[in-house]
Amino acid sequence: MSDVAIECDLLVVGAGMAGLSAAGWAAERGAKVIVVERAPAMGGSAFLSAGVLWTATAPATMALYGGGDPALGRVIFDTYPDAMRWLRARGIAIGPRMNVLNGYGYQIDIVAHLRGCAALVEAAGGYVIPDTATTALVRDESGAVVGARTSHPDGDVLVRASATILATGGYQASPELRAKFIHPNAADMRLRANPASDGAGLRLGEAAGGEVRGANPGFYGHLVSESPDWGEERLNVMLAQYHSDHALLLNEAGKRFCDETFGDHASTNHTLRQPHARALCFWDARVHAAYATQAVVASTTAEDRMETALRFGGKGVVAPDLETVARFADERGFDGEQSIRTIRAFNEATRTGWETLDPPRMEECEPLDRAPFYALVVHPAITFTYGGLTIDTGAHVLRADGVRVPGLFAAGSDAAGAFGTGYAGGLALAMTFGITAARSAGWT
């Protein structure tokens, strides 16, 4: 049976932040765009997100805190003002400027932005088609990508396009790829993102000649408490222990293993590499009041994170003294005696010489000595991956020899290298590279 064929200027695979931003940008400039989405509805992880579009304040902060390829980090930094101008010009609601980690940004109406992009696509004669798998990219005799074979419940469709952007959101939903590219412990890591992003973009791009950069094992995620029920979407946010940067993280031997103050997302990467990929998160009454009971961003509700964790099956204790913490730690397979030795040594160092701490602490060095004390077993959960297809600063997919695969682009979490083990905004990464890919495809 021969395929039904349709033609367009731009084919986008994946209707999340990167894909729809690219599609809307190109459509507004006159492109006929087809967006194919594997899930029954568009939005991907972007629709699960808090919509905080933020990034680093300068190229130097991007290099330091993003920690990836400086040239790719620079693309995010340089394109961010264009992204903001475009949102403002379209009347997308934007909140007040806010500081986020080591950068700044704004909470945007992410749903209005992405639905608006879909409307731009349709107004220019294109379509956003859900429930559609992309089975293979199609190449011409010169090796250029000229479209894709897609499969929809109503039948197979060959989409012919001058340019194709892969934007399927990374590979975090694939236990096999997580174990292969990140760490063997990552196979069992909890997913706190859309369940469709299982590496399709990488597979499609690699089959078309692109290089998958497996040497970037970084990922963005958060430490979460245990829960037998992870079905409720909001648990992604509710069980995350964002305040761990003010706490201590102890491994099963009762020892610190990272600079917690670098951020919960960074500690998540370190915790994955600890025995049994878990840690005991310890904090005191001061941290609890100031950080563990406050809203993370304006759209989230303030809640007591220990109370919520325990309500959903987390293993934790609110203790009147450190001896109770030690007993709890022992019961949970951590070295209780060493844990309280570490806590006491930390408190002592904050008074007599914080520079002696090993590992050091870059930021807050206040003692954790006010009862009640809080100890919670935490595990890494993944939001999106940093490895993926090798791209250049124009979002062109590259072969292993550095030559571009003609007609093929990757954006968002399908592209490798913009971040290392740091983090400077997932939505900004996706939107700026979506715009960059559309521009490189000719829609400036």
Ligand SMILES: Cc1cc2nc3c(=O)[nH]c(=O)nc-3n(C[C@H](O)[C@H](O)[C@H](O)COP(=O)(O)OP(=O)(O)OC[C@H]3O[C@@H](n4cnc5c(N)ncnc54)[C@H](O)[C@@H]3O)c2cc1C
């Ligand atoms: C709970 C939560 C909160 C977050 N909060 C923030 C925040 O406030 N700020 C921030 O910067 N980042 C945040 N993020 C991260 C942010 O959402 C992502 O970094 C961003 O959405 C990535 O964009 P993307 O386009 O690469 O992937 P996505 O937005 O996930 O889009 C990928 C799309 O591709 C689709 N797809 C997958 N496979 C295929 C296939 N084979 N064919 C076709 N389509 C496919 C998916 O279904 C999805 O629709 C958050 C994420 C989560 C989960």
